[in-house]
Amino acid sequence: MNSNDEVLVAGVDSSTQSTKVMVCDARTGTVVRTGRAEHPDTTEVDPGEWWSAFTSATGGLLDGVAAIGVAGQQHGMVTVDDGGAVVRPALLWNDTRSAKAAADLTEELGGPQAWADAVGSVPVASFTVTKLRWMAEHEPELADRVARVMLPHDWLTWRLTGGDPVTDRGDASGTGYFSPAKGAYRTDILTQAFGGRHPELPRVLDPAEAAGHTPDGTLVSAGTGDNMAAALALEIGDGDVVVSLGTSGTVFGVCETPAADPTGTVAGFADATGRFLPLACTLNAARVLTATARLLNVELAELDRLALAADPGAEGLTLLPYLDGERTPNLPEAAGSVFGLRRANMTPENLARAAVEGMLCGLAAGLEAVREQGISVRRVLLIGGAAQSQSVRTIAPMVFGVPVAVPEPAEHVAIGAARQAAWALAGTPEPPAWQTDVASRLAEPTAGDAEQGERIRQRHLESRALVHNV
Ligand SMILES: Nc1ncnc2c1ncn2[C@@H]1O[C@H](COP(=O)(O)OP(=O)(O)O)[C@@H](O)[C@H]1O
Numbered sequence: 001m002n003s004n005d006e007v008l009v010a011g012v013d014s015s016t017q018s019t020k021v022m023v024c025d026a027r028t029g030t031v032v033r034t035g036r037a038e039h040p041d042t043t044e045v046d047p048g049e050w051w052s053a054f055t056s057a058t059g060g061l062l063d064g065v066a067a068i069g070v071a072g073q074q075h076g077m078v079t080v081d082d083g084g085a086v087v088r089p090a091l092l093w094n095d096t097r098s099a100k101a102a103a104d105l106t107e108e109l110g111g112p113q114a115w116a117d118a119v120g121s122v123p124v125a126s127f128t129v130t131k132l133r134w135m136a137e138h139e140p141e142l143a144d145r146v147a148r149v150m151l152p153h154d155w156l157t158w159r160l161t162g163g164d165p166v167t168d169r170g171d172a173s174g175t176g177y178f179s180p181a182k183g184a185y186r187t188d189i190l191t192q193a194f195g196g197r198h199p200e201l202p203r204v205l206d207p208a209e210a211a212g213h214t215p216d217g218t219l220v221s222a223g224t225g226d227n228m229a230a231a232l233a234l235e236i237g238d239g240d241v242v243v244s245l246g247t248s249g250t251v252f253g254v255c256e257t258p259a260a261d262p263t264g265t266v267a268g269f270a271d272a273t274g275r276f277l278p279l280a281c282t283l284n285a286a287r288v289l290t291a292t293a294r295l296l297n298v299e300l301a302e303l304d305r306l307a308l309a310a311d312p313g314a315e316g317l318t319l320l321p322y323l324d325g326e327r328t329p330n331l332p333e334a335a336g337s338v339f340g341l342r343r344a345n346m347t348p349e350n351l352a353r354a355a356v357e358g359m360l361c362g363l364a365a366g367l368e369a370v371r372e373q374g375i376s377v378r379r380v381l382l383i384g385g386a387a388q389s390q391s392v393r394t395i396a397p398m399v400f401g402v403p404v405a406v407p408e409p410a411e412h413v414a415i416g417a418a419r420q421a422a423w424a425l426a427g428t429p430e431p432p433a434w435q436t437d438v439a440s441r442l443a444e445p446t447a448g449d450a451e452q453g454e455r456i457r458q459r460h461l462e463s464r465a466l467v468h469n470v
């Protein structure tokens with residue numbers, strides 16, 4: 001087949017820190033063009049900033065593209081008035097101002113078990129429903145103007161098609177007013193949370209259903225949440241658990257039955273294929289490393305060198321990395337702490353190592369929690385910006401206690417969105433078979449690693465209990 005027969009699809013990852021675009025061959029998934037643009041570093045953002053980043057990142061890339069899909073950071077609250085204008089800047093998943101609203105809503109519905117039964121998750125400040133409650137209480141006049149509520153990827157998809165707003169069950173499952181088990185909104189929960197108001201919600205599309213077309217005729221797929229798109233790109237199956245180290249740290253697997261964890265550690269999301277995606281999420285991942293590098297006044301490569309020059313356990317130094325508060329465990333007001341400082345161990349090497357170990361320990365606790373939800377963990381697939389870190393790659397098998405594979409470096413969220421676009425274009429029952437190379441770089445923990453990993457995790461949990469009583 002010659003290059004004139006090549007069909008191209010584009011995938012967009014509109015995540016916390018940036019927009020990334022991958023243009024792929026629709027049959028094989030081979031990446032042919034890429035683009036990127038940064039987002040503002042704030043927890044409330046005018047959605048227009050995402051549109052600017054989208055236009056800048058896609059500039060000159062979409063010629064000949066037959067279909068496009070958008071994956072976005074989950075949970076963000078986008079409010080739109082009758083005329084289609086944004087009512088206030090979107091509150092992002094990592095904005096913790098709605099922590100009290102989360103606690104109030106949890107009690108009002110009858111406690112954590114009632115939420116887990118109703119929508120598969122217990123709300124924390126990240127969930128859209130808590131942001132709507134915050135708005136109803138703090139900005140009632142603005143809340144009165146809200147005609148529609150959308151998620152970041154819904155809003156971008158809507159701007160692309162100009163049609164009726166749509167979403168998918170994966171992203172909808174992070175709102176707190178959609179039941180993944182039933183595949184339906186709980187508008188009663190939304191209305192109660194939003195002070196009796198009834199905003200319109202996007203229609204929930206099937207996984208391969210098209211959202212519409214752009215004005216120049218490009219097919220637009222349903223889109224989804226960023227974690228769901230990564231799962232689609234990696235085609236994860238039984239025994240695979242993804243750990244994503246971006247702004248958030250996430251741990252998730254895919255399964256056939258919905259999860260409902262009343263402890264709130266695991267959110268019972270839906271995936272982008274019709275299955276389910278239990279997920280644990282921390283607020284502090286890649287930025288723990290960038291903040292530590294800044295403190296030590298070194299580049300990320302030097303941080304890696306320092307961390308790998310220290311012994312496992314950092315000679316007793318433990319860092320609880322709650323630099324932006326924390327979501328799992330639910331400690332929105334927490335700050336970070338360092339334990340075990342002595343004159344002898346107070347070195348840049350040990351601090352760098354403690355930062356990497358501390359970040360990974362938060363995810364190790366998430367791994368245990370998804371395991372308890374029935375996900376089997378035979379290997380971890382490490383993705384996201386901080387998966388590029390050499391120290392993270394080396395230390396992760398020890399802290400996680402399972403083999404860790406780093407899939408070929410790529411923007412897996414954008415590739416998943418592109419694969420969804422190819423699926424909508426093909427109209428087939430299953431997504432197109434794309435090449436995925438995950439197993440080739442598997443790092444196994446050694447026997448010694450197991451013991452050291454256990455000690456590092458234990459010390460992390462003890463430090464956490466000491467300060468935060470959890
Ligand atoms: N080699 C590296 N070591 C550590 N962190 C890195 C490295 N490369 C990129 N990062 C960090 O990864 C983050 C971006 O990851 P990404 O998954 O794109 O985030 P998000 O999806 O939240 O926007 C940034 O904080 C960046 O500094």
Ligand SMILES: O=C(CO)[C@@H](O)[C@H](O)COP(=O)(O)O
Nearest residue numbers: 015016073074093246247248
């Ligand atoms: O809130 C969650 C998951 O529930 C986050 O994972 C967001 O979806 C943001 O992801 P990144 O931008 O950090 O990739």
